[in-house]
Amino acid sequence: MAAAAGPEARGAALYDTHVHLADAAYGPALGAVLAGMGALDIAAACVSTTAADSALAVRLAARHARVLAFAGVHPDAAGGGTAAIRRLVEAGGVSGIGEVGLDPTVTDGAGYARQRAEFGELLEIAERHGLPVSVHSRKSADDVMDMLSSHGVRAALHWFDGNRRQLARAMDMGAYVAFGPVSVYAADKRSLIARADPSLVLAETDGPVRFSRCFAGMPAQPCHVPSVVLCMARSRRVAYGEMREALAANSRRWLGI
């Protein structure tokens, strides 16, 4: 059963579709991060990397109406099984599945075959409960899309890092593609944003990842979303307000709220 989203999440002006708000790196700054979301009218999909992290996300979402809990096991952490995620989803309070996916660059984990098995199980949970999925596809976009094609889920390829062919494939299969702070200073990302189906683009920050250049190495947070929206608006040659409204509509459709 999916958690019911309240009016603060359903009617937000802006959406951070991938941020690790339960990450300990935010520490005592989390209160200010959440207050900033309120001030800028931002709702966030709080993604998780382990079962313990997922339980923290559910607790955070229960206390903050702008936070939607996503439960998942990151490919870095594959090998522990998916039973705890299944139990969390069945208990309610979960709005999506993520961060899940495949990453062949992880060499010290349980191996790619194990990642594939667990990703498949998590996609089945998402499909059964009608939940959106935030997918990690570093160096694995084709393998991820092969697996997504056999599941009826609303998937978002978070931190989309594929090429033009892979972007076209994602668009053909109706998968969303999410772009974050890198697109503010990387021309190749802006060219992908300009080529994407405008109804399948999402904004994210992946906080607390630290971005360089204009972000000065500070931990990303939902308050950085307006910079991403402005960059997307310029890439697509539309007004900021038009881009913001399109992204909000896309985010709600992906989230199912």
Ligand SMILES: [Zn+2]
């Ligand atoms: Zn992430």
